[in-house]
Amino acid sequence: xxxxxxxxxxxxxxxxxxxxxxxxxxxxxxxxxxxxxxxxxxxxxxxxxxxxxxxxxxxxxxxxxxxxxxxxxxxxxxxxxxxxxxxxxxxxxxxxxxxxxxxxxxxxxxxxxxxxxxxxxxxxxxxxxxxxxxxxxxxxxxxxxxxxxxxxxxxxxxxxxxxxxxxxxxxxxxxxxxxxxxxxxxxxxxxxxxxxxxxxxxxxxxxxxxxxxxxxxxxxxxxxxxxxxxxxxxxxxxxxxxxxxxxxxxxxxxxxxxxxxxxx
Amino acid sequence: xxxxxxxxxxxxxxxxxxxxxxxxxxxxxxxxxxxxxxxxxxxxxxxxxxxxxxxxxxxxxxxxxxxxxxxxxxxxxxxxxxxxxxxxxxxxxxxxxxxxxxxxxxx
Numbered sequence: 527x528x529x530x531x532x533x534x535x536x537x538x539x540x541x542x543x544x545x546x547x548x549x550x551x552x553x554x555x556x557x558x559x560x561x562x563x564x565x566x567x568x569x570x571x572x573x574x575x576x577x578x579x580x581x582x583x584x585x586x587x588x589x590x591x592x593x594x595x596x597x598x599x600x601x602x603x604x605x606x607x608x609x610x611x612x613x614x615x616x617x618x619x620x621x622x623x624x625x626x627x628x629x630x631x632x633x634x635x636x637x638x639x640x641x642x643x644x645x646x647x648x649x650x651x652x653x654x655x656x657x658x659x660x661x662x663x664x665x666x667x668x669x670x671x672x673x674x675x676x677x678x679x680x681x682x683x684x685x686x687x688x689x690x691x692x693x694x695x696x697x698x699x700x701x702x703x704x705x706x707x708x709x710x711x712x713x714x715x716x717x718x719x720x721x722x723x724x725x726x727x728x729x730x731x732x733x734x735x736x737x738x739x740x741x742x743x744x745x746x747x748x749x750x751x752x753x754x755x756x757x758x759x760x761x762x763x764x765x766x767x768x769x770x771x772x773x774x775x776x777x778x779x780x781x782x783x784x785x786x787x788x789x790x
Numbered sequence: 791x792x793x794x795x796x797x798x799x800x801x802x803x804x805x806x807x808x809x810x811x812x813x814x815x816x817x818x819x820x821x822x823x824x825x826x827x828x829x830x831x832x833x834x835x836x837x838x839x840x841x842x843x844x845x846x847x848x849x850x851x852x853x854x855x856x857x858x859x860x861x862x863x864x865x866x867x868x869x870x871x872x873x874x875x876x877x878x879x880x881x882x883x884x885x886x887x888x889x890x891x892x893x894x895x896x897x
Contacts, residue, residue, distance in 0.1 A: 540814075540896045544803040551799070563818070566866035566894050594829030596819050605818045605892060607829055612794065635794045 543570045547609060554611040554673065556592075558585050561605045563596070611675040612637060613701075613760060616667075618691040619681030620647035620658060623706070626749035627679070628656045634753060636677070641666040643687060663691040677702040677756045679736065683711070689718060696728055702759040704736040704752060733759075795831065798842035802833040802896055811836030812896040813857035817844045821872070822887035836861050844891050845871070857893050866894040 543559060547570060550557040556573040560581065576585045581599055585606065588595065592610040596603065615631045617624045620642035628638045632655070640658045642648040648660035659666040672678060678695035679702075680688035688705060692715075695703045705715065712734040719729050737751030738758070806812040815832040817824070825846035832842040832850060834857035844853055849871045860867055872888030 540894070541803065541806050544799060544806070544896060548800055548803055561892070561894070563866075563868060563892060594816075594818075594827075596828075605816070607816065 540568060543568055546570045546572070551609060551611065554671075554675065556589050556608075556610045558588060558609070559607040560585075560601075561607065562601065563603050563605050611673070614639070614672070614676040615679070615756070616641065616670060616672055616676055616695075616700075617679045617681055618642065618663060618687060619679075619683075619706070620644070620649070620652060621681050622745040623681055623748050623752075625652060626746035627681075627752060628653060630746075630749050630753050631756075632656075634757065639670060641691070642682065644682075663687060663694060667691065667694045672698045672700055674699045674701055676700045677759070678704070679752060680705040681736075683707060685715065685718060689715070689722075692719070692732060693722065693724070696724070696731060702733065702756045703731055704733040704755065706736050707734060709735060795842075798831045798833050801841045802831075805833070805835050806896045811861040813860045813893055814896055815844055815853050815857060815891050815893045817889055818868075818892045819890040820887060821889075824887040824889050826889075832857075834858070834861070845889060849889075849891075853891055853893065860893045860895050864895050864897070866892065868892055 547557055547559060550572055558571045558573075558576070559568055560571060561568045571579050571585060573589060576582055576589065579585055581601070581604075584597060584599065588606050588608045589610070592608055594606055594608045596605050613636050615627075615636040615638045617627055617638070618641045620640050624640055628640065631638050638656050640648065640653055640656055641661065641663060642658070643660060643662040645660045648658045650658060652658075672695060676695075676698070678691075678700040680691050680695075682688050683706060692703065692705060705712065707715065712732075715732075715734070716729055720726075733755060736755070737748055738754045740747070740751050740754070742748045742751040802812055802814050813834045815834065817826055817828050817830045820828055825848070826844055830842070830844055832840055832844045832853055834840045834854050836858065838854055838858065840850065840854050840857075843850060852871070853869065856867055856869055869891045870888065871891065
C-alpha cells in the first residue's frame with residue numbers, strides 16, 4: 527500500500543489501479559480504492575491487504591457494508607470506492623420458473639448458472655444464454671465456489687436434488703438461500719434437514735415458501751417474486767440486522783422494512 | 791446491452807489501453823433523493839463517447855462536457871448538481887436531490 531501511495535503521483539498509475547481492480551473483480555475478491563479528493567492521488571487496497579493499511583479500520587467497515595462513501599480521515603478528505611464481487615445466482619432446477627428467472631436475474635446484474643442432473647430439463651435450447659450444468663449437485667456445485675455474494679435457489683421439488691444443494695449453499699454462507707415448495711413441503715424438508723444434523727437457526731435461513739408474497743401465479747411472476755426477495759436481502763441485509771438487534775431478534779424472514787430507497 | 795458496473799470499469803481500462811484519452815466520473819456524495827447511489831460510474835472518452843451513468847440522464851451531458859476538459863488538462867474536478875445549481879450549470883436534477891460528482895483523468 528505504501529508502494530501504491532508513492533506511485534500515486536506517477537503517470538499511468540490510474541490505469542494500473544484500474545487493471546488491479548478489474549483483476550480482483552474477475553477473481554471475485556473485494557477491494558477498495560482510496561482517492562484523495564483534493565489532489566486526485568489514489569491507492570488500491572485489495573481486501574487481503576486491508577489490515578496493513580493506515581486506514582484499516584475504516585476500510586474494513588466499508589468492505590463489510592459494501593458501500594462507497596466520502597470520509598474525513600487523518601489523511602484528509604478521501605473518497606472510498608468499495609468494490610465487492612458482483613452478485614451471482616445459482617439455480618438448482620432447470621425448470622419453467624428458471625427459464626424466466628435467468629433473464630430477469632441477468633438484467634439485474636447477476637451472473638447466472640443453472641444446475642440440474644435431469645438432462646431432459648438441462649438443455650441449451652431451454653436456456654440459450656445461461657451456462658447449464660447437467661450434473662448432480664455434489665458434482666456441479668463444488669467447482670462453482672459459491673460464496674457470500676451468491677444467491678442460491680433450489681427449484682426442482684425433488685428432495686434428492688434440492689436437499690444436498692441446500693446443505694451446500696448453507697455451508698457456503700450464501701447471502702440468500704431459497705427453496706420452492708408449499709409450507710407443507712417445507713415442513714417435511716425441515717424435518718429431513720434436521721435429521722441430517724442441521725440446527726434450527728441454520729435451517730431458518732432458508733427462505734420458504736420462496737419469494738415475496740405478491741400473489742404470483744405464473745412462472746415469470748414467481749421469478750419476479752424470487753428476484754424481489756433476493757434484492758431485499760442484498761440491499762437491506764445491513765439495515766435488517768441492525769433493526770433485529772434493536773428489536774432483540776426478529777423472525778428470520780420478512781423482517782426487512784419495506785422502505786423505498788432513494789428514488790428520483 | 792445494459793452496462794454493468796464492472797463493464798464500465800473494464801471499458802475505462804480498455805479505452806485507455808487503446809490509447810484514447812479517458813475520464814472517469816464517480817458519484818461521491820448525494821443529498822436527498824438521488825437517482826444513482828454513491829460509487830456509480832460514468833466513463834468518458836476524448837471523442838465524447840460514454841458508458842454508465844451518474845444520474846437518471848439529467849446531468850450526463852454536462853458531466854461529459856466537463857470530462858473533456860479534465861482529459862485535456864489532467865486536473866480532477868468536483869462537480870455539484872442540484873436544484874440550487876440550475877442557474878450555474880444550466881442542468882439540474884428533476885428529483886430535487888443534490889449530487890457531487892468527482893471527475894478524474896485515467897492516466
